[in-house]
Amino acid sequence: MSFLRRRKGSETSKSQNSDSHKQEKSKRRGEDESKRKGDEEKIRKWSCLDSCCWFIGCVCLTWWLLLFLYNAMPASLPQYVTEAITGPLPDPPGLKLWKEGLKAKHPIVFVPGIVTGGLELWEGHQCADGLFRKRLWGGTFGELYKRPLCWVEHMSLDNETGLDPSGIRVRPVSGLVAADYFAPGYFVWAVLIANLARIGYEEKTMYMAAYDWRISFQNTEVRDQTLSRIKSNIELMVATNGGKKVVVIPHSMGVLYFLHFMKWVEATTPMGGGGGSDWCAKHIKAVMNIGGPFLGVPKAVAGLFSIEAKDIAVARAFAPGVLNKDVFGLQTLQHIMRMTRTWDATMSMIPKGGDTIWGGLDWSPEGGYNCNAKKLKNNDTCTACQNGNGDLASTKKVNYGRFISFGKDVAEAHSSKFERMDFRGAVKGSNLVNKTRCDVWTEYHEMGVGGVKAVADCKVYTAGSILDLLQFVAPRLMARGGAQFSYGIADNLDDPKYSHYKYWSNPLETKLPNAPNMEIYSMYGVGVPTERAYVYKLTPASECYIPFQIDSSADGGSVDSCLKGGVLSVNGDETVPVLSAGFMGAKGWRGKTRFNPSGIRTYIREYDHAPPANLLEGRGSQSGAHVDIMGNFALIEDILRVAAGATGEHLGGDQVYSDIFKWSEKIDLQL
Amino acid sequence: MASILRFRKLCYMEPVKFRTFDESPKLYQKLDKKADDNNVILTANSVLETDTKKKKCTKKPSKEWRCVDTCCWMIGCLCTTWWFLLFLYHCFPATLPGFQVPESPGVRLKRDGLTANHPVVLVPGFVTGGLELWEGRPCAEGLFRKRLWGGSFTEIFKRPSCWLEHLSLDNETGLDPPGIRVRPVPGLVAADYFATGYFVWAVLIENLAKIGYEGKNLYMAAYDWRLSFQNTEIRDQALSRLKSKIELLYVTNGYKKVVVVPHSMGVIYFLHFLKWVETPPPMGGGGGPGWCAKHIKAVMNIGPAFLGVPKTVSNLFSAEGKDIAYLRAMAPGVLDSEILGLQTLEHVMRVSRTWDSVISLMPKGGETIWGNLDSSPDEGHACQSVKKGQYAPSSNGMNANHTDINTGFQVKETVKCGRIISFGKAESELSSSQIPNLDTEEFLRSSSSKNVNSSCGEVWTEYDEMSRESIRKVAEKKVYTARTLLDLLRFVAPKMMQRAEAHFSHGIADNLDDPKYAHYKYWSNPLETKCCPEVTNSVKWDICLRLPDAPDMEIHCLYGVGIPTERSYVYKLSPTNKCKNIPFRIDASANGDENSCLKGGVYFVDGDDSVPVLSAGFMCAKGWRGRTRFNPSGIATYVREYKHKPPTSLLEGRGIESGAHVDIMGNVALIEDVLRVAAGASGAEIGGDQIYSDIRRMSERINLEL
Numbered sequence A: 001m002s003f004l005r006r007r008k009g010s011e012t013s014k015s016q017n018s019d020s021h022k023q024e025k026s027k028r029r030g031e032d033e034s035k036r037k038g039d040e041e042k043i044r045k046w047s048c049l050d051s052c053c054w055f056i057g058c059v060c061l062t063w064w065l066l067l068f069l070y071n072a073m074p075a076s077l078p079q080y081v082t083e084a085i086t087g088p089l090p091d092p093p094g095l096k097l098w099k100e101g102l103k104a105k106h107p108i109v110f111v112p113g114i115v116t117g118g119l120e121l122w123e124g125h126q127c128a129d130g131l132f133r134k135r136l137w138g139g140t141f142g143e144l145y146k147r148p149l150c151w152v153e154h155m156s157l158d159n160e161t162g163l164d165p166s167g168i169r170v171r172p173v174s175g176l177v178a179a180d181y182f183a184p185g186y187f188v189w190a191v192l193i194a195n196l197a198r199i200g201y202e203e204k205t206m207y208m209a210a211y212d213w214r215i216s217f218q219n220t221e222v223r224d225q226t227l228s229r230i231k232s233n234i235e236l237m238v239a240t241n242g243g244k245k246v247v248v249i250p251h252s253m254g255v256l257y258f259l260h261f262m263k264w265v266e267a268t269t270p271m272g273g274g275g276g277s278d279w280c281a282k283h284i285k286a287v288m289n290i291g292g293p294f295l296g297v298p299k300a301v302a303g304l305f306s307i308e309a310k311d312i313a314v315a316r317a318f319a320p321g322v323l324n325k326d327v328f329g330l331q332t333l334q335h336i337m338r339m340t341r342t343w344d345a346t347m348s349m350i351p352k353g354g355d356t357i358w359g360g361l362d363w364s365p366e367g368g369y370n371c372n373a374k375k376l377k378n379n380d381t382c383t384a385c386q387n388g389n390g391d392l393a394s395t396k397k398v399n400y401g402r403f404i405s406f407g408k409d410v411a412e413a414h415s416s417k418f419e420r421m422d423f424r425g426a427v428k429g430s431n432l433v434n435k436t437r438c439d440v441w442t443e444y445h446e447m448g449v450g451g452v453k454a455v456a457d458c459k460v461y462t463a464g465s466i467l468d469l470l471q472f473v474a475p476r477l478m479a480r481g482g483a484q485f486s487y488g489i490a491d492n493l494d495d496p497k498y499s500h501y502k503y504w505s506n507p508l509e510t511k512l513p514n515a516p517n518m519e520i521y522s523m524y525g526v527g528v529p530t531e532r533a534y535v536y537k538l539t540p541a542s543e544c545y546i547p548f549q550i551d552s553s554a555d556g557g558s559v560d561s562c563l564k565g566g567v568l569s570v571n572g573d574e575t576v577p578v579l580s581a582g583f584m585g586a587k588g589w590r591g592k593t594r595f596n597p598s599g600i601r602t603y604i605r606e607y608d609h610a611p612p613a614n615l616l617e618g619r620g621s622q623s624g625a626h627v628d629i630m631g632n633f634a635l636i637e638d639i640l641r642v643a644a645g646a647t648g649e650h651l652g653g654d655q656v657y658s659d660i661f662k663w664s665e666k667i668d669l670q671l
Numbered sequence B: 001m002a003s004i005l006r007f008r009k010l011c012y013m014e015p016v017k018f019r020t021f022d023e024s025p026k027l028y029q030k031l032d033k034k035a036d037d038n039n040v041i042l043t044a045n046s047v048l049e050t051d052t053k054k055k056k057c058t059k060k061p062s063k064e065w066r067c068v069d070t071c072c073w074m075i076g077c078l079c080t081t082w083w084f085l086l087f088l089y090h091c092f093p094a095t096l097p098g099f100q101v102p103e104s105p106g107v108r109l110k111r112d113g114l115t116a117n118h119p120v121v122l123v124p125g126f127v128t129g130g131l132e133l134w135e136g137r138p139c140a141e142g143l144f145r146k147r148l149w150g151g152s153f154t155e156i157f158k159r160p161s162c163w164l165e166h167l168s169l170d171n172e173t174g175l176d177p178p179g180i181r182v183r184p185v186p187g188l189v190a191a192d193y194f195a196t197g198y199f200v201w202a203v204l205i206e207n208l209a210k211i212g213y214e215g216k217n218l219y220m221a222a223y224d225w226r227l228s229f230q231n232t233e234i235r236d237q238a239l240s241r242l243k244s245k246i247e248l249l250y251v252t253n254g255y256k257k258v259v260v261v262p263h264s265m266g267v268i269y270f271l272h273f274l275k276w277v278e279t280p281p282p283m284g285g286g287g288g289p290g291w292c293a294k295h296i297k298a299v300m301n302i303g304p305a306f307l308g309v310p311k312t313v314s315n316l317f318s319a320e321g322k323d324i325a326y327l328r329a330m331a332p333g334v335l336d337s338e339i340l341g342l343q344t345l346e347h348v349m350r351v352s353r354t355w356d357s358v359i360s361l362m363p364k365g366g367e368t369i370w371g372n373l374d375s376s377p378d379e380g381h382a383c384q385s386v387k388k389g390q391y392a393p394s395s396n397g398m399n400a401n402h403t404d405i406n407t408g409f410q411v412k413e414t415v416k417c418g419r420i421i422s423f424g425k426a427e428s429e430l431s432s433s434q435i436p437n438l439d440t441e442e443f444l445r446s447s448s449s450k451n452v453n454s455s456c457g458e459v460w461t462e463y464d465e466m467s468r469e470s471i472r473k474v475a476e477k478k479v480y481t482a483r484t485l486l487d488l489l490r491f492v493a494p495k496m497m498q499r500a501e502a503h504f505s506h507g508i509a510d511n512l513d514d515p516k517y518a519h520y521k522y523w524s525n526p527l528e529t530k531c532c533p534e535v536t537n538s539v540k541w542d543i544c545l546r547l548p549d550a551p552d553m554e555i556h557c558l559y560g561v562g563i564p565t566e567r568s569y570v571y572k573l574s575p576t577n578k579c580k581n582i583p584f585r586i587d588a589s590a591n592g593d594e595n596s597c598l599k600g601g602v603y604f605v606d607g608d609d610s611v612p613v614l615s616a617g618f619m620c621a622k623g624w625r626g627r628t629r630f631n632p633s634g635i636a637t638y639v640r641e642y643k644h645k646p647p648t649s650l651l652e653g654r655g656i657e658s659g660a661h662v663d664i665m666g667n668v669a670l671i672e673d674v675l676r677v678a679a680g681a682s683g684a685e686i687g688g689d690q691i692y693s694d695i696r697r698m699s700e701r702i703n704l705e706l
Helices: A002-011 A020-044 A048-072 A077-086 A093-100 A142-146 A148-155 A190-198 A217-224 A226-240 A253-266 A279-283 A298-306 A332-340 A344-349 A354-358 A373-378 A382-389 A391-396 A408-412 A448-457 A463-473 A475-482 A578-588 A633-643 A660-666 B002-013 B024-033 B035-091 B105-111 B154-158 B160-167 B202-210 B229-236 B238-252 B265-278 B291-295 B310-318 B344-352 B366-370 B383-391 B398-407 B425-429 B440-446 B468-476 B482-492 B494-500 B535-545 B613-623 B668-678 B695-701
Strands: A108-111 A119-123 A135-137 A169-172 A181-183 A206-208 A246-250 A284-290 A404-406 A519-526 A528-538 A548-550 A567-572 A601-608 B120-123 B131-135 B147-149 B181-184 B193-195 B218-220 B258-262 B296-302 B421-423 B554-561 B563-573 B584-586 B602-607 B636-643
Touching: A048 B035, A093 A190, A093 A633, A108 A226, A108 A253, A119 B202, A135 A148, A142 A148, A148 A332, A190 A633, A190 B131, A206 A226, A217 A226, A217 A253, A217 A344, A226 A246, A226 A253, A226 A279, A226 B238, A246 A253, A246 A633, A253 A279, A253 A284, A253 A344, A279 A284, A284 A633, A298 A332, A298 A344, A298 A404, A298 A463, A298 A528, A298 A548, A344 A475, A354 A463, A354 A578, A404 A408, A408 A528, A448 A463, A448 A528, A448 A548, A463 A475, A519 A567, A519 A578, A519 A633, A567 A578, A578 A601, A578 A660, A601 A633, B105 B202, B105 B668, B120 B202, B120 B238, B120 B265, B147 B160, B154 B160, B160 B344, B202 B218, B202 B668, B218 B238, B229 B238, B229 B265, B238 B258, B238 B265, B238 B291, B258 B265, B258 B668, B265 B291, B265 B296, B291 B296, B296 B668, B310 B344, B310 B421, B310 B482, B310 B563, B310 B584, B366 B482, B366 B613, B421 B425, B468 B482, B468 B563, B468 B584, B482 B494, B554 B602, B554 B613, B554 B668, B602 B613, B613 B636, B613 B695, B636 B668
Parallel strands: A108 A206, A108 A246, A246 A284, A284 A519, A404 A528, A519 A601, B120 B218, B120 B258, B258 B296, B296 B554, B421 B563, B554 B636
Antiparallel strands: A119 A135, A119 A169, A528 A548, A528 A567, B131 B147, B131 B181, B563 B584, B563 B602
């Protein structure tokens, strides 16, 4: 500044004496110029920081502008765009049926499945300050990233009791919001609710039976009185809707939960709800099971064994980065394993019925399943056609009965060709792992090397022996779970021991209620490869690690093999195999059987999976996947019709695409 | 030379606002005389020239640079700082070490060993409950199950007329208009926060959770607060649900009776429920006599509007109640009348007049309770004392009046609060003999000849159907008391009153055993119902059977005092004579003396900002106290007043000792009382009555047969 002024001064030095005004003028001018120069300097000094700010400002402005435009845009615009691209969309089923004149009739109860229900915090430790009544599970999962350890701590249950740890109360969110969306934009029940609302349903005729899906079914009653609430709500809805019976729509694990409820409500009071033996007949019109894992899910085994099931916890899909092994040495998988192993409910989905249902070492009901049948439909390549004819050869080797095999060759060899070692006698104590260095405790650390080796030496496990295996690797978990769930087949259902609540969620160990007018639907998607058996390997020895993992290098020889990445898949809805979802409806309960003494009518409604044609369709209106099926128009239409008063006959009875009837026949179960 | 210079000056200097401009003519003139300095001038001028030229050249680009880029730069800076601060805020521990957060009553009482005992039922009041859309017109597309009321209220701004259309009810039935279903949000989220950050029940819920409450023993009885109480049952079965929920809570919590905590209008809603539940089925819930005694331990009414709220009158009359709907606070700009010709107030009036429940808040008990032309029970109330309590620490102007208070100056100037509406300030102060004595009935008859002003086209409010003449007649009547007010409203809004009066009654029963009082329209009026007549009998029965020390049912009245509360109004005719206009408005210019209760056309009395003490406290202090005809079984009543203390600093938010109608839900003393009762204490154990106001004296002046 001063330099500039001086320069000006020298220029006008001649006239300095002549006029003071002139000097002043030039001075002012100088100042002015210097100011301008300053500006120029500023522009020149437009530094990195400034351009950063400028850039951010630009981005913000554009963002706001777009946001404004988006908000100002009429809500129907995206629909127009979609229609312009893909042609006119079909009416959503709610609208279509409303035009047909369907009206809300029977009240509706939703029973959400595992992981889809929201959980919120009611009391927590110091680290969870400010999260009171905020969702820990569901919603944005923001806390998972912010304070992961705190989150895991609060989501875990007590190792001994399977109930709350001291000082922590995490409770299910109640109301329809509990499971309408799992995370923002990821619908679960929302589409169905919206369609029901179109034909006149509202809050008073719809009830979301939200429960804490982490704890065992009976414990939801012990801790939260959830079963009592469901009973009271159903009674209220029947009373306020002029005595019209409810239509119950359970999904996934909710199916088992509702089975448990139906037994509970008719049992006498100390253990049950004391509703009397005709409660179900009086209050329930139909149970429409969506994707019901009646006989368990093989995925649950892998989940318990090594936390590697593809998505038993949808958490993995949402937080892939966090779950990567050894990111920052966090031992994420171990943390998750420790957390999920405290959740009793996961044990309700261990495959039930043992070898009778799921197959033994050398046979399985789905034995002849043709894995490329589906592919044939999808891409009509000629090579596949030719292979399709000779598929007997390739499918012969698939041994679905072997849930877990160690090594691919073992998975494919005939049982006579390898020897199994009994692992039960193996000594556990030889513990070479330095326990003190493991900050996460799973029961694997008590097994020691000897135990791990013994497990691997046994080579293959069927549905029956998988229980022994789990008992061996996680004795405490199974001891806790064994008090709540049972996985067998009853020889004599009238045995008084079957009045215990641990049998209530197993359809093979309970009778259906005495309600001849009730209807049971099994609705599930087919046409998606579903995990059915696994090829495992030992993890390269390292400290504090889960000793087993899926051998993802194990692939079938040909393109059309069912073995992919260590996982043998079968027809199903991506989570539940057809056998588990359909067997009870197709055979176990069909007609008057010992499991269904009053002859409740059953209907199988299968929905063939068709992936969304383009991105605009989102998760598709014809999906058959486990959760996405809730947006399947055909399924929604069926539900709406039943809710409006139709029976299974009106819907058209069974609708089957898979081989479920054939497979069911192969199962040799006394009925 | 000079001319050239001037020319140059004109050319280059003038358009540019140069700082030396003022001096330059003088300068140049001087320079003219000095020929020696030619070159200097030339240089000077050339510099000027080049300067201006340069300016001209650089001006355009640099200006662009400035406008857009500086903007961008500014916003960028702001955003970055904002994010930075946000980041810092999130990084900070929840409680700063230096900042001492007062311990919440829940934590303290937990340390004292209190645990959840009785299940708690919360009954929200007027406007605080959320409403969501279940079925709507095309304009509301995409709003399915989104909140129309409560939450962020974004839809008001986005599509105001659509929003109003959906929140209105049917003019004839008071139920849903065809094709629209707006339903209350269920669960605790219904009214924990009204808008983002504006708590209603959240603080209380949090404190209850501290001592062990959770979803299974805490229930929010959300209902559609727009409907009349009986219609919530007819349309949504809300009363049946509440009954079933209370029974369930009772059973699943080991046969412990529930503690009910209603707020504001929820109080009379719950009164209605109490009668409904014991009435046999076609009209009632069929719980049978003794249901209340069996299931309810205590009713803790917060800010109860037992006898109505005068604010409702002005709201119905001219949509001007200061904040009965928080609307105005939420959207002040939008509500200013005639912005963009929107006539917001008229819209609001049109919508709110379809809400039957508003009528339930009309003052009840007529002149017996609210005073006649000449006297009212709460007159002589010293406004200054209110202010003294409120502004005690401040030193501006009020100190001068403190001496006046002591001399009892204000007693001379008795405020005639009984005149709930007066036209003109003078009329509000005249003695009754000077008031033109127009008989109400005659007045109604004479004005029955209405000529519909058809030129206005679509009818919005019933004012559009009134002729100018009858409006003038309304103003001529000069003053209206609580009794004649009803006639007035019947006159100005006949259809609304006809609809609403099928659901609510505002009188006093002479003989409570008259069979007509079995009708549901009397159930929400404490002066026309008996409160739980069967309580004692069944308690005795309980005692005999299994509960040796079954405590009696209790009714608590918990409310704030120390805030000036609207009590009566000075009105004037609105100057305009346009269509679709509200012809009356509060005369905001009517002010009393400095220490008068009249401010801006409104007379104030002691209260909690919405409900005057008289309405909140009378039933507990006198109407139900002891064994009266309104309380035949002698249920114990307790009055718990909380003196208002404004928050001392901004950090306190809405204050922890507030007495204001909604803010009192964050009052620690009140929370502690609720917690103690929920944990099993009786009214006597929390200290019995706690009175700061003149409620006892006021009640005594009310001449009501008990």
